[in-house]
Amino acid sequence: MLEYILFDEHSWxxxxxxxxxxxxxxxxxxxxxxxxxxxxxxxDEALDVKIEAYYDQLLEGDEAAVAKREGEAHLHAAGVNVTLADGRIVQAVIDPKLMQRLLGAVSPRELGEFVDAIAAAVENPDERPLCQR
Incomplete structure (x- = not known):
């Protein structure tokens, strides 16, 4: 599943x-x-692009609303959900600047696939070289 999070009910x-x-x-x-x-x-890839663009707009508005509401208490934070083999979902904290650079290069779907591959490799290690898999 592709997962999206918003921080304002109206945007949601x-x-x-x-x-x-x-x-x-x-x-x-x-x-x-x-x-x-x-x-x-x-x-569909074209539909995914439209959805991501709209989500990015909403997320920017959310960030501005949270910053205005929380003032000095507003902290920039970023993370990515990691789905474990047992079904639990945990969040990995990522430096917001790194996350911004990543999402400038890959789609959220691609980032999710990358994170899922790492989680699977950690939970089910295969020590054989790549050429033998």
Missing amino acids: RRFIDYLRQLGLDPETSVAEEGWLIALPEDL
């Missing part, structure tokens, strides 16, 4: 409405860290 609802207008049926939930949306990973 706008994103859900947008996805439904595109003919999608997102899974939604609310967690301690924010409002969550999940979509299947097999989206």
